[in-house]
Structures are given as structure tokens and as C-alpha cells.
Amino acid sequence: MLIKHVRANDPSSSEITPRSVFADRRRLLKAAAAAGVWALAPAAASAAKPARGEPIPNVVKWPKSLPEMPTAYDLATTYNNFYEFGFDKDDPARHSSKFKPRPWTVKVEGHAEKTGTFDLDDLIKPHQLEERVYRFRCVEAWSMVVPWVGVPLGDVLKKFGPTAKAKYVAFQTVLRPEEMPGQRLALLKWPYVEGLRLDEAMHPLALLTVGMYGELLPNQNGAPLRLMLPWKYGFKSIKSIVRIAFVENQPPTSWNIATPSEYGFYSNVNPRVDHPRWTQATERRLGDPFFSPRRPTPMFNGYADEVAHLYAGMDLAKLY
Ligand SMILES: Nc1nc2c(c(=O)[nH]1)N[C@H]1C(S)=C(S)[C@@H](COP(=O)(O)O)O[C@H]1N2
Numbered sequence: 001m002l003i004k005h006v007r008a009n010d011p012s013s014s015e016i017t018p019r020s021v022f023a024d025r026r027r028l029l030k031a032a033a034a035a036g037v038w039a040l041a042p043a044a045a046s047a048a049k050p051a052r053g054e055p056i057p058n059v060v061k062w063p064k065s066l067p068e069m070p071t072a073y074d075l076a077t078t079y080n081n082f083y084e085f086g087f088d089k090d091d092p093a094r095h096s097s098k099f100k101p102r103p104w105t106v107k108v109e110g111h112a113e114k115t116g117t118f119d120l121d122d123l124i125k126p127h128q129l130e131e132r133v134y135r136f137r138c139v140e141a142w143s144m145v146v147p148w149v150g151v152p153l154g155d156v157l158k159k160f161g162p163t164a165k166a167k168y169v170a171f172q173t174v175l176r177p178e179e180m181p182g183q184r185l186a187l188l189k190w191p192y193v194e195g196l197r198l199d200e201a202m203h204p205l206a207l208l209t210v211g212m213y214g215e216l217l218p219n220q221n222g223a224p225l226r227l228m229l230p231w232k233y234g235f236k237s238i239k240s241i242v243r244i245a246f247v248e249n250q251p252p253t254s255w256n257i258a259t260p261s262e263y264g265f266y267s268n269v270n271p272r273v274d275h276p277r278w279t280q281a282t283e284r285r286l287g288d289p290f291f292s293p294r295r296p297t298p299m300f301n302g303y304a305d306e307v308a309h310l311y312a313g314m315d316l317a318k319l320y
Pocket residue numbers: 076079080081082083084137138139173192220221222233234235236237238239240
């Protein structure tokens with residue numbers, strides 16, 4: 001029942017072109033089957049209701065949350081992109097139950113006064129946590145509205161005292177092919193990496209996220225620690241972060257490495273700059289009835305008043 005319901009609300013495959021130009025899906029799936037990569041990862045959530053996470057108590061509600069109805073939990077946790085767990089939207093929920101998000105440490109490196117390896121519980125204190133309902137837009141033109149739980153990224157970064165040489169922040173996902181079956185395939189160059197200009201990272205909307213819907217993040221949504229950058233396409237919001245580095249030069253980013261002509265460093269949501277293979281002017285909201293029209297995508301995903309000044313004078317068609 002649940003699965004039927006989810007499927008009926010999925011964006012149909014004819015509306016959304018698979019992003020990958022290098023991946024011939026059938027060849028990949030064959031390779032996956034031959035390599036037996038899914039064998040160790042039990043199919044968990046696919047046949048049943050996704051297991052709910054641990055509740056996070058005493059979360060302060062952010063006053064500027066969207067007044068919209070959040071996307072159904074079951075949709076936001078079963079229609080995912082997390083290539084470490086596979087290529088299809090239902091792979092992350094099905095193949096991530098072996099992943100162990102705790103205990104967890106994050107290595108902080110580079111141009112900062114304080115660096116080192118920090119336990120997640122020392123990095124983010126429970127009393128700092130806020131619930132923020134943000135709009136979320138994937139570069140593949142689907143969107144959702146999610147109540148995330150986290151702390152402003154800038155508040156965490158400031159504690160390390162970035163020095164004058166720190167111009168960018170680089171992020172890296174954990175590398176654990178034994179727990180992440182997608183990392184046993186060459187879907188992307190592993191580990192997944194992302195980056196922001198320091199002023200983008202310090203922007204008060206950038207959220208370092210540990211939960212959603214009042215609970216700890218499920219593995220498929222990037223447990224235990226991910227970014228949430230609501231004015232950028234979803235792929236900038238890197239999951240399962242183990243390394244944060246203050247760097248001088250623009251760091252490499254996974255999708256830019258994979259397909260530079262399609263994915264740039266900035267990746268701001270921009271309805272005026274189409275993806276080479278599909279329009280970015282409109283989107284399909286997960287959970288909308290199948291027959292309802294696509295919605296227009298606003299500049300910076302609706303956060304232009306807050307973030308447009310970061311990009312003043314930049315040609316966003318060139319710096320996409
Ligand atoms: N490490 C890692 N982070 C990732 C991805 C990924 O494949 N690996 N996918 C990105 C993409 S393309 C999107 S749309 C979002 C999806 O987040 P969600 O599953 O919480 O909706 O995660 C982003 N972060």
C-alpha cells in the first residue's frame with residue numbers, strides 16, 4: 001500500500017531525465033548484481049514503513065520557517081539521492097540500514113586557529129538546535145518542504161577561528177565501502193566532496209543538520225551530519241560529513257568532477273539557467289497529485305532577499 005502510494009506521487013521518469021550521462025543504467029545494475037554489492041545490505045525500508053528515528057527533545061522553532069505543509073515523512077525518507085547507497089531513488093532507504101552513524105567524529109583542518117578531531121556531540125550541543133522548515137530543490141527538478149533540525153553552520157565554523165587565508169570551506173563524506181554498497185561501484189569519485197565560499201558558509205541560512213521531522217536523521221538522509229543549503233541545488237547539501245577544511249583555493253566538488261559542463265561550483269537554484277538536458281524553470285513537488293501542474297521555481301529557491309547580495313556582480317549564467 002505504502003509503496004503504491006509513494007510511487008503514484010513520484011515524479012514520473014519521463015518528466016525527470018536521469019542526471020547521469022556516464023551511467024548506462026542497465027550496465028551499472030548488471031555490474032552491481034555481478035559484484036554482489038547489494039548482498040550485504042538488507043533491504044529494509046522498501047517493503048515496510050520506514051523506521052522512525054530517535055526524537056530530539058527541546059528543539060527551538062525558528063521564527064522564519066516556511067508556513068507551508070511539510071512533505072510527507074515517508075516521501076522525504078524514501079525518495080532520496082545518496083549515491084553511496086546506490087543510483088535509484090529508493091536505493092538509499094533500502095541499502096543503508098547497515099550504516100553506523102554513531103559514534104561519529106569530524107576532522108577540522110586547514111587555516112583556522114583551532115583544528116583537530118571532534119566528537120559530534122562536542123561539535124553540536126543539544127541546546128543550540130533549531131527546527132527550520134526550508135524549501136529544498138534538487139537539480140533534477142523535484143522539490144520538497146522539510147522541517148530540518150540543526151545549527152547555523154557559521155556558528156560552528158566561527159568557533160574554530162578561521163584565519164585570513166581561509167577563503168573557502170571544503171567538506172567530505174565518510175568513506176566506508178563496507179557499509180556503503182554504492183561506494184563499491186564507480187558511480188562517482190569517492191569520497192563525495194563539496195565546498196562553499198567562506199561567506200556562503202557563514203550565511204545564517206546555511207544549516208549544519210542532524211535531524212528532520214523532530215528526529216535524528218535517518219541514514220538515507222545523511223546521518224548523522226549533513227549540510228542544508230536551501231538556496232542551492234540539493235547536491236551541495238553533502239551528507240555524512242567527516243571532514244571540514246578551511247582552504248585558500250576553491251575546492252573540488254563531486255558533481256563538477258563528474259560532469260563539469262552540467263554542474264558548476266556555485267549551483268545556486270536559478271530558473272533562468274537551464275540544465276543542458278532539462279528546464280530549471282519549473283519543478284515537481286513531491287507529494288503533489290500526479291495530475292497537478294509543475295510549479296515555477298523561484299530565483300535562489302525563494303531565498304533571493306536573503307542571499308542575492310552574496311553574488312552581486314557575478315554572471316550566474318557563467319558561474320552556474
Ligand atoms: N555524500 C552525498 N551527499 C549527497 C548526495 C550523495 O549522493 N552523496 N546527493 C545529493 C543530492 S543530489 C541531493 S538532491 C540531496 C538529497 O537529500 P535528501 O535525500 O535528504 O533528500 O543530497 C545530496 N547530498
